[in-house]
Amino acid sequence: MSTYHYFILLDYDETIANTFRQNRNGIDVTQAYQIACDQIFGCRIFEQVGGLKNRTPGELVATILSAENEHVLTNAHNYLDKKNGENLGEHIQFVQDADLIELLVSAKLELLMAQIGTPCHDDSLWPNPCPGFVDLWKAMATFNERHSKVKLVPEIVSSGHDLFIKKCFKLWGLSEPTLMVTDDTMRSIACNHLLAEERRKPHIGPVRILCAQWLEQQGIVNSDDPISCIQGRGFYGGDCLRMDGQLAMNLKLPFFWFNPEGKNLESINKQNGRIVHVRNWQKVVNLLLVSEKAADMMMTGIPFSEMVDNLFPS
Secondary structure, rough: OEEEEEEEEEOOOOOEOOOOOOOOOOOOOHHHHHHHHHHHHOOOOOOOOOOOOOOOHHHHHHHHHHHHOHHHHHHHHHHHHHHOOOOOOOOOOOOHHHHHHHHHHHHHHHHHHHHOOOEEEOOOEEOOEEEOOOHHHHHHHHHHOOOOOOOEEEEOOOOOOHHHHHHHHHHHOOOOOOOEEEEHHHHHHHOOOOOHHHOOOOOOEEEEEEEEHHHHHOOOOOOHHHHOOOOOEEEEEEEEOOHHHHHHHHHOOEEEEEEOOOOOOOOOOOOOOEEOOOOOOOHHHHHHOOOHHHHHHHOOOOOHHHEEEOOOOO
């Protein structure tokens, strides 16, 4: 009998981890970007381009360069000269935008990695996992131990970074993810053949890379589009209706909107299909992962969209 795989696709920032909430040092992801941009480009350029706005490092650098500030590149060269003068590894040069992106990622990540495990204002450790996520991650592993005819495949799609995510999981005492596509993946040589827009959400390109990773892990040779392995079995969860919701629509999967503040859904265009409102991931644990009814439905291999109304009533 076939084993059916259901793909649990999740964003990272503000879906898995509260990375946009500051610790006692006043640092979060947005602040780290601002500090890194000020160090490299100067000119208060981060504010000038409107802040992060859910952009990848590449998109942010492209926006900075398009701002036509004549001092930006001069400041970046001066920053690089200083870094080389500090003898922090092999001599670095940049000749194209990609080098500026790597410079920004390095400066931002150096700051953020040092913040992991530092105190928040409530004495918890930064970054906090989002409500219910620790139980969700553990429950998926328990589900897979209990069932042989259906397996869950947790995957992370993030504009963040591998080392940061893995260190956070270690902080929370969780097994580290084995399937994730981050900005590190999409900046790598292996993705050079992709257009810029194919490397970021809401394009399905990052999920296609994830599916190829999973097929390789399973030893499955697939001549079709790797993304066809999902076959509607799964959902995409994220906090951003514009980017994550659109990606779910492009994947033809239900969108699990992680919305802990309970923002109003009335004005949202729902023509992209079913939106499941999630304020705490414990809801998914209770209705999906400990429910024998849900397991029985998944054992038939039906698309997840056919399960949603039954398992997650509005």
